[in-house]
Amino acid sequence: MSRTFLAVVGLLYVFMLAPLVVVVVVSFNAGTVTDFPPSGLSFRWYAYALSLDLYVNAIITSIWLGLAAAALSMPLGLMASIGIARGRFPGRDALQAFFLAPLATPGIVVGIALLVSYAAVGLRDAPLRLLLAHVLITFPFSVRTILASLSRLDPSLEEAAATLGASPAKLFWRVTFPLIQPGIAAGAIFSFVMSFDNIPVSIFLTDVHTNTIPIAIMSYLEYNLDPSIAAVSSMLIVGSLALALLLERIFGLRRVMGM
Amino acid sequence: MAAVSLRRVSKRFGAVEALREVSLDIGSGEFVTLLGPSGCGKSTTLRIIAGLTMPDDGSVWIEGSEVTRVPTYRRRIGMVFQNLALFPHLTVAENVAFGLRMRHMATSREPEMVTSALEMVRLAGFEQRYPSQLSGGQQQRVALARAVVFNPDVILLDEPLAALDRNLCEAMQQEIRDLTRRIGITAVFVTHDQEEALILSDRIAVMNQGVIEQLGTPTEIFDAPCTRYVADFMGATNLFEARVKGMNEGRLMLDAGGITVTASTTLDLSVGDRAHLAIRPERIELTLDKPAAPAFALEGVVESALYHGTISTYRVRLPDAGNATLVICQINRERKVASGSLEPGTQVWVSWAPESVYVMAK
Numbered sequence: 311m312s313r314t315f316l317a318v319v320g321l322l323y324v325f326m327l328a329p330l331v332v333v334v335v336v337s338f339n340a341g342t343v344t345d346f347p348p349s350g351l352s353f354r355w356y357a358y359a360l361s362l363d364l365y366v367n368a369i370i371t372s373i374w375l376g377l378a379a380a381a382l383s384m385p386l387g388l389m390a391s392i393g394i395a396r397g398r399f400p401g402r403d404a405l406q407a408f409f410l411a412p413l414a415t416p417g418i419v420v421g422i423a424l425l426v427s428y429a430a431v432g433l434r435d436a437p438l439r440l441l442l443a444h445v446l447i448t449f450p451f452s453v454r455t456i457l458a459s460l461s462r463l464d465p466s467l468e469e470a471a472a473t474l475g476a477s478p479a480k481l482f483w484r485v486t487f488p489l490i491q492p493g494i495a496a497g498a499i500f501s502f503v504m505s506f507d508n509i510p511v512s513i514f515l516t517d518v519h520t521n522t523i524p525i526a527i528m529s530y531l532e533y534n535l536d537p538s539i540a541a542v543s544s545m546l547i548v549g550s551l552a553l554a555l556l557l558e559r560i561f562g563l564r565r566v567m568g569m
Numbered sequence: 570m571a572a573v574s575l576r577r578v579s580k581r582f583g584a585v586e587a588l589r590e591v592s593l594d595i596g597s598g599e600f601v602t603l604l605g606p607s608g609c610g611k612s613t614t615l616r617i618i619a620g621l622t623m624p625d626d627g628s629v630w631i632e633g634s635e636v637t638r639v640p641t642y643r644r645r646i647g648m649v650f651q652n653l654a655l656f657p658h659l660t661v662a663e664n665v666a667f668g669l670r671m672r673h674m675a676t677s678r679e680p681e682m683v684t685s686a687l688e689m690v691r692l693a694g695f696e697q698r699y700p701s702q703l704s705g706g707q708q709q710r711v712a713l714a715r716a717v718v719f720n721p722d723v724i725l726l727d728e729p730l731a732a733l734d735r736n737l738c739e740a741m742q743q744e745i746r747d748l749t750r751r752i753g754i755t756a757v758f759v760t761h762d763q764e765e766a767l768i769l770s771d772r773i774a775v776m777n778q779g780v781i782e783q784l785g786t787p788t789e790i791f792d793a794p795c796t797r798y799v800a801d802f803m804g805a806t807n808l809f810e811a812r813v814k815g816m817n818e819g820r821l822m823l824d825a826g827g828i829t830v831t832a833s834t835t836l837d838l839s840v841g842d843r844a845h846l847a848i849r850p851e852r853i854e855l856t857l858d859k860p861a862a863p864a865f866a867l868e869g870v871v872e873s874a875l876y877h878g879t880i881s882t883y884r885v886r887l888p889d890a891g892n893a894t895l896v897i898c899q900i901n902r903e904r905k906v907a908s909g910s911l912e913p914g915t916q917v918w919v920s921w922a923p924e925s926v927y928v929m930a931k
Binding site: 464466469470473476480484485488 | 619620621640641642643644646647648650651652654655656657658667668671672715716719725
């Protein structure tokens with residue numbers, strides 16, 4: 311590889327990673343303003359962030375919401391994917407496009423649509439509103455990852471199982487499911503991340519008592535600009551890095567993304 | 570009672586007629602090969618016996634009961650797939666035991682049955698390996714053990730040797746033949762390789778465009794092809810159109826492109842009928858001088874000569890027969906003409922015995 315190429319690659323990395331590095335450095339600021347470079351180093355903003363109910367409650371909400379959304383959208387996605395991948399019925403392609411449609415719809419449109427719809431049916435409970443919305447957001451990701459695993463699965467494996475006497479149910483649990491399990495797990499982790507990170511839909515559905523962490527950061531930012539935001543962001547960076555490493559370690563990120 | 574019967578089975582895929590009223594009876598313990606080029610319907614036939622493809626018409630019978638609408642997992646069949654389809658997430662022992670577990674057979678005797686199946690294919694000691702840790706030939710043998718361990722009524726083999734290199738392929742042919750004969754299982758084998766079919770089979774069904782062109786023993790198929798297609802597929806490259814001229818002492822006289830050929834046949838042909846003639850390349854003698862013994866000989870000119878090691882093949886043009894070319898194959902050890910003396914352009918004599926000519930009605 312030539313020097314120029316390496317230099318370009320290096321610059322790209324700097325371009326992508328520099329803001330993250332700045333955030334992490336700022337989070338260790340000892341002063342009261344988001345100085346860069348910081349005037350002194352301390353953990354005080356971490357302690358402060360974790361003492362605020364706003365952040366702590368939002369983190370808890372985001373975690374349970376992500377877990378619940380992933381747990382619900384996985385079985386739904388699994389059933390939808392198997393129907394699309396194995397079924398032979400008219401409108402199969404249309405159904406697939408429909409299931410993946412939320413991926414291509416602007417989040418803000420989904421958010422407004424849900425806000426209006428919830429109002430129409432009188433659904434006021436914020437946790438439930440968020441959960442339903444996040445199942446909708448994560449569902450296309452589960453369909454996408456599980457479909458990718460199913461299409462990589464050699465159909466003759468299922469045929470072989472049938473010739474060996476496996477009924478359709480046994481065939482699924484003994485052959486298909488174990489073989490697409492990495493895809494299912496990866497889809498679940500993905501769904502969790504997508505839910506955790508969501509702003510455009512969530513922003514319409516939170517209330518005073520139920521906030522997700524990105525929304526909490528935004529509302530805090532409206533009246534304050536201190537390094538506690540950087541501290542929370544740094545914690546999220548570490549968390550998502552850990553998840554990405556986990557993904558890479560178990561399945562290889564490339565395969566998970568369906569690339 | 571036949572172990573496997575197909576009765577007037579038809580199958581279409583869209584506009585393509587994959588099978589046209591195919592009927593076939595396979596005896597118990599018989600090894601039958603479905604032979605033909607890709608797209609001839611041989612794999613479809615096998616998949617219909619397995620229940621992996623549903624026929625549009627006709628019926629399928631296994632051991633005397635109709636199974637046409639019985640799902641695959643309720644048929645007592647074992648199958649070896651072209652890509653083997655070993656379960657990558659299971660060990661060798663678990664792969665072999667899969668059929669036993671699915672069929673609720675032998676819970677206490679399972680380890681014993683798995684071990685003896687693996688011994689049968691000389692893979693004892695490999696129980697705990699995963700398929701990816703085995704060589705191609707070993708994977709092949711696991712697939713074989715997995716397909717026979719639960720004692721199915723019939724084993725179906727879909728071009729299982731296509732992916733192997735030549736030496737391994739020959740060893741596996743031997744292995745498959747020995748194994749199926751030893752356990753006396755009925756086998757249906759699909760291949761496009763005529764040599765493989767000849768080596769393995771009790772009977773061969775040569776298929777073409779969704780029909781069985783000829784069903785017979787390897788010698789019948791090889792020595793007495795009944796259609797031009799079968800003759801061609803079995804490597805009888807010298808095929809001629811002819812017209813019956815007359816009969817002479819129970820032998821047929823045919824006019825083929827200007828020359829008169831004598832042949833013996835059991836076909837009921839009369840003067841004026843059209844027929845095809847086939848002469849296998851190795852049945853033709855090639856000499857520099859006019860041979861004395863067979864009265865029938867033609868002059869020819871060598872067009873090309875190819876040396877294959879054990880054999881040599883020659884293309885010889887026959888000016889007296891409208892410049893038709895013959896492919897002639899000679900075993901180099903037995904060759905009557907010294908090597909190097911058959912350069913292109915050499916004048917030669919070709920001759921054959923009347924018994925070497927096969928007459929086909931179509």
